[in-house]
Amino acid sequence: MDDYTRRLPAELCFDILDHLGLADIIRMSLLCCRWRLLAFDHPTYWASVSVVLRPRHEEAANASALALATAQLERSSRSPIAVKIHECRRSSRVERAFYRLIKTNMHRVKFLYIASGSLFLTDIFLADAPILEELRVSWRARRFDGPQYFNLPSAFPETAPQLRVLRLKHVGRGTASCPIFTGLNTLVTSPDYCDDLCLPVVFPQLRTLILDGCLGSYTPATPLDARWERWIMQLDRVSASQYTTAALESAIPVFSSIRRVEVIVNPFIGTDPMISALLAGRGLRAQFRAAVRPAPGLHDSEEVHFFDPSSGRTRVLKYGRDMDILHRIRSCLPRVTTLEFSVSTWTDVTRTVRRSYERKHFLSHLTALVIFLDKPLESAWARMDDSHGKQVKLIIFACANLRVLHLVGSDACRVQPIHAVAQFIRGYLSEVTEDNRLSYIETQDVELDGNVEELRQYVTSV
Numbered sequence: 001m002d003d004y005t006r007r008l009p010a011e012l013c014f015d016i017l018d019h020l021g022l023a024d025i026i027r028m029s030l031l032c033c034r035w036r037l038l039a040f041d042h043p044t045y046w047a048s049v050s051v052v053l054r055p056r057h058e059e060a061a062n063a064s065a066l067a068l069a070t071a072q073l074e075r076s077s078r079s080p081i082a083v084k085i086h087e088c089r090r091s092s093r094v095e096r097a098f099y100r101l102i103k104t105n106m107h108r109v110k111f112l113y114i115a116s117g118s119l120f121l122t123d124i125f126l127a128d129a130p131i132l133e134e135l136r137v138s139w140r141a142r143r144f145d146g147p148q149y150f151n152l153p154s155a156f157p158e159t160a161p162q163l164r165v166l167r168l169k170h171v172g173r174g175t176a177s178c179p180i181f182t183g184l185n186t187l188v189t190s191p192d193y194c195d196d197l198c199l200p201v202v203f204p205q206l207r208t209l210i211l212d213g214c215l216g217s218y219t220p221a222t223p224l225d226a227r228w229e230r231w232i233m234q235l236d237r238v239s240a241s242q243y244t245t246a247a248l249e250s251a252i253p254v255f256s257s258i259r260r261v262e263v264i265v266n267p268f269i270g271t272d273p274m275i276s277a278l279l280a281g282r283g284l285r286a287q288f289r290a291a292v293r294p295a296p297g298l299h300d301s302e303e304v305h306f307f308d309p310s311s312g313r314t315r316v317l318k319y320g321r322d323m324d325i326l327h328r329i330r331s332c333l334p335r336v337t338t339l340e341f342s343v344s345t346w347t348d349v350t351r352t353v354r355r356s357y358e359r360k361h362f363l364s365h366l367t368a369l370v371i372f373l374d375k376p377l378e379s380a381w382a383r384m385d386d387s388h389g390k391q392v393k394l395i396i397f398a399c400a401n402l403r404v405l406h407l408v409g410s411d412a413c414r415v416q417p418i419h420a421v422a423q424f425i426r427g428y429l430s431e432v433t434e435d436n437r438l439s440y441i442e443t444q445d446v447e448l449d450g451n452v453e454e455l456r457q458y459v460t461s462v
Contacts, residue, residue, distance in 0.1 A: 046075040053087040062094045082111035103127045117142045129160040139170035191218040200231035210239040217243035229254045242266040252277045262316040279332040281308035287340035288349045326356035342372040368404040373413035377420045403439040409446025418450030425458045
């Protein structure tokens with residue numbers, strides 16, 4: 001049988017291999033000599049090393065992982081490599097050999113992620129890493145022995161001059177003074193790591209600061225002088241707990257200039273002046289979302305995003321699902337005129353609004369409703385006749401000033417039947433529009449299918 005793949009140009013073969021993982025590339029190399037040469041002679045296909053070290057009773061699997069990692073590093077030649085290490089909380093017999101292998105190749109490592117509790121970890125950071133750009137370390141303390149925190153060697157920043165992104169979990173500084181990270185752009189760590197540090201000195205070029213955890217607090221080691229103000233104004237994004245924002249109350253005017261600020265709202269603290277000052281401006285757009293990555297310490301957390309079109313600034317409040325977030329920000333609710341949500345989060349949004357004592361105060365100022373159609377609109381009114389649907393109706397009925405319904409399509413919904421839109425308006429907005437109809441319906445990336453006349457009794461213009 002004729003092998004038609006032999007007629008493919010090498011460029012097209014490489015394009016095929018670019019879309020495959022390592023396991024599939026190895027299988028492709030077993031097809032014939034040509035595919036073996038294409039797979040083995042291209043170093044970038046072997047430049048991503050991902051290893052999971054298992055407990056001692058699975059040493060055979062660990063030995064195979066070590067052999068595969070050795071082969072990958074040999075075949076990757078001199079190409080930059082990305083290394084991911086996941087280790088269980090118990091030691092393995094091959095871990096010393098594995099970390100020695102990584103150490104000897106640190107001069108080629110561009111991305112390094114380590115989730116480990118091995119005592120051999122320190123040796124890696126003593127080796128020169130001239131092209132290392134992103135480092136993620138998650139210290140996993142062993143059950144019966146070993147320290148609870150891992151301390152980066154004080155000489156590490158000098159060995160990685162190109163480091164731009166640093167993500168640390170359960171990592172401390174030890175007793176030595178913290179070195180200066182001259183080129184770092186992004187720092188994700190706990191507030192404890194930064195405690196007693198003068199951030200403008202240690203991280204002079206920082207653009208993104210994320211202090212994980214809702215209970216920890218960062219308190220500046222020095223007063224917030226002019227140097228601090230210049231440093232804060234160069235930041236593009238800040239994420240911190242409410243304890244930290246309360247400690248930085250004196251810097252409210254400076255923090256207000258940052259493009260994106262995220263605050264993890266603590267249920268045991270009242271609304272601090274920092275949150276009230278951050279939610280400045282008029283004509284705010286509020287968007288409720290399910291948290292992509294739940295805030296540490298907050299299970300089932302949600303987010304509400306406030307966007308000020310006049311300044312282009314975004315404020316994000318992360319809160320627990322059982323928190324009355326509208327009551328916390330009640331002073332700024334009259335300035336929120338647009339509510340945005342997706343069909344998939346419709347139930348969460350209505351639950352958030354329903355449980356708040358401020359719902360009437362919030363909804364009475366809304367003039368526009370923006371719905372992202374990540375699902376067909378029919379799923380939003382599927383439960384209209386049950387107790388939940390009736391409660392939702394009572395919420396929407398408070399939108400006395402609602403004038404605009406904006407529908408935004410997605411890959412999951414490019415065509416929306418008009419009868420579904422009419423059903424949504426009739427079910428949830430009928431009392432709002434009975435005496436004072438919607439001014440118009442706007443659509444974006446979605447086509448309305450059906451007879452437009454069905455909407456005339458509810459909408460002035462479509």
